[in-house]
Amino acid sequence: MPRSKRDKKVSLTKTDRKGLAWKQRIVDDIRFCVGKYPNIFVFQVQNMRNSLLKDLRQEWKKNSRFIFGKNRVMQIGLGRTKSEEVEPELYKLSKRLTGQVGLLFTDKSKEEVLEWAENYWAVEYARSGFVATETVTLPAGPLEDFAHSMEPHLRSLGLPTKLEKGIVTLYSDYTVCEEGKVLTPEQARILKLVGKPMAKFRLTMKCSWTKSEGFQLHVEDDVNDEEQADSAMEEEAEAEAMDDNDDDDDEEDDE
Known part of the structure; x- marks a missing residue:
């Protein structure tokens, strides 16, 4: 008996790719926050847990906003070079958007945020690949x-x-x-x-930018802030970052 054309396998696990509209929304959100909040921080996450990051969003939502998404898209939002940056020296923040990092926009002072980050941590269960801290x-x-x-x-x-x-x-x-x-x-x-539990969820503030003081580095790195990328390479990188068919699974769970 011939097979019916209606007899098709449907995967129930398939999810929609995050397209150009989703990425453009992140870029627009970042540029809106640059104008709204006076202070911006690039933070690095240790032992990432979405539930804990969601709790922080709720705790800080009155005067701050966390954005955690694809690094190349966030770089476009801030501006990757002096010619693209939304505000002076923001391209220096953009250069530090590597690894598991995010952006914190806030009305709180730089000193208050740095003191909070120094003292904040939450104990979580370790995952495979974690180096045991005790026997x-x-x-x-x-x-x-x-x-x-x-x-x-x-x-x-x-x-x-x-x-x-x-x-x-x-x-x-x-x-x-x-x-x-x-x-x-x-x-x-x-x-x-x-x-x-053996792991600690922490946020490390790598660098900051304030409207009154500009850029400041808080964790030493080997980034060359004066280095300028070739314009053709920049255009290619932007096209790749905003490509609607990108399979990158980085998550931006901003609410």
């Missing part, structure tokens, strides 16, 4: 926090467990991780199951 060992004995139905899952993660009278029991000491070694996915899951 964690589980002693032999009952694991009463786990239901008996969890025993097969714990065993699949490598824990030496068994059921004794319906109680999950570790029948020998088990070293989950060692200080200084990279965590595997299984080790990261075990640490989360036993309630052992």
Whole structure:
């Protein structure tokens, strides 16, 4: 029997690509914020967690705005060269938009933001690839926090467990991780199951720009602020950054 033309496989996991309109909105938002807020910071994220960044947005929304998106698009918003920059010296901020970074626009003073960033951190569970900060060992004995139905899952993660009278029991000491070694996915899951957070979510202010003082570097780097890119290369980079068919998955979850 011939196959029906209506018999087509539909992937339920397919998502729409972020197109030109989405990227243009980020550029417009950045330029609007440059005019609205007197102070701008480039911050670097350690142990990124979207939920914690969302909490910060809520906490600061009265007088600030966080924008976290594709670096090349944010660079276009600020201006990548002296000739493109929206305000004097903003191109120096643009040059520092590399890696896992974002922009903070705020009415708060530079001193207030730097002091807050120095003292702010949040403990989170480590993920695979994280370098363990301590050695964690589980002693032999009952694991009463786990239901008996969890025993097969714990065993699949490598824990030496068994059921004794319906109680999950570790029948020998088990070293989950060692200080200084990279965590595997299984080790990261075990640490989360036993309630052992190890990572710290932090924001480091790399540099800032204020309308009154201009650009200031807070973390030393090897960026050459006087270096000017070839105009043809700049045009090519801009076209690539704004390309509607770009597959980049960088997320801008600004609300």
